[in-house]
Amino acid sequence: MQIKLDKNTEYLISKLVSAGFSAHAVGGAVRDSLLGREVSDFDIASSALPEETKKVFSSQSVIETGIKHGTVTVVLDHKPYEITTYRVESQYSDSRHPDSVSFVRCLNEDLARRDFTVNALAFSPQDGLIDLFGGAEDIKNRIIRAVGDPAKRFSEDALRILRAIRFASVLGFSIEENTSNALLALSETLSSVSPERILTELKKTLCGENSQAVVNNYLPVLEQVLTVSGSPKSLSLLPPDFAMRLTCLCGKGVIESLSRLRADNETKRRCKLLVESKPIPSTLPALKQYISSLGEENSLLVASYRRALFGEDNEKQTEKLLSSGECLFLKDLAVKGFDLISLGIKGKDIGKVLNALLNSVLLGEVENEKEKLIELVKNAVL
Ligand code: ATP
């Protein structure tokens, strides 16, 4: 197994080492690098205290992102690199927040407080791979395993329960038996985790490559944080889209779930649209009316959802119609408001007449041609 650090990480580590500190790439970067996955953020752990790190990089732009927790961020090539002092966390009285964080000078202690063996690896060009808990073997066997006693680790911080299933889903790993039993047994403690953190984890979990297996195996965990009354077994029929998958899983419970999670308005809007969607009509005029009332983007979303779950619109009629250039919306109508004004139509009637004309076009009662539409208006209104 090979690890390739990016140049900036190597530079930061070598600067810290030259200044007499110990420094390593840690966490997700080492894990993803060993897996051959793209590495998105390189975290560095170091024996240097935040003030010492700041001094080492005094000629660089340094941001004090979390001095209290030991983190400073160095920006190189417009990318943020987090350097965190080796630390341990003492006593968790609320299943989520450590009562205090203390800095230590030794990497081993820092690695021991990390959640899973695959996340407790460190690497530096000087020292190579440091693997105290069998993380490399677990990566090879595709296993998520808690560092130390799983029940203790999940009791310290309940967020780790969701992180375990998230990594299982995203990486396509299985969860080691003791770790799995402990997280199931402690799933009720998820009530101590903030809705924002739960939402972030769920987004990744439901869209991961192994999400169907995770939902099958860990539904009781998800039921602690969601109101589930949908079709958990159908998840993998859908594209990896959070709103679609959440709606499929929760069914009518999706609205309640979204407010429990304090979800963003756009996710709420999309889920509501999906859960309230009606069957897609199969006759052409009715389909045109359906698309027209929903709008382009919404129709595509609903069509993709209902096609996957219920086999509706299986000829991709919605997409075909939308790309056909046919008149489906007011903007496509050959007659505009000012055409009606010149016929003497005023105020709210303009909108009403335009909508009536659009509907006639959708139903195929009249062609979308200016003269024909104006003729129709003259006969009907004037
Ligand atoms: P990704 O960035 O892909 O989400 P990651 O493993 O880098 O995955 P981060 O949340 O960035 O996850 O955390 C970085 C590292 O910090 C983890 O790899 C792990 O070692 C440690 N860590 C993060 N959260 C926890 C936690 N709740 N308990 C224990 N260790 C944690």
Ligand code: MG
């Ligand atoms: Mg990370």
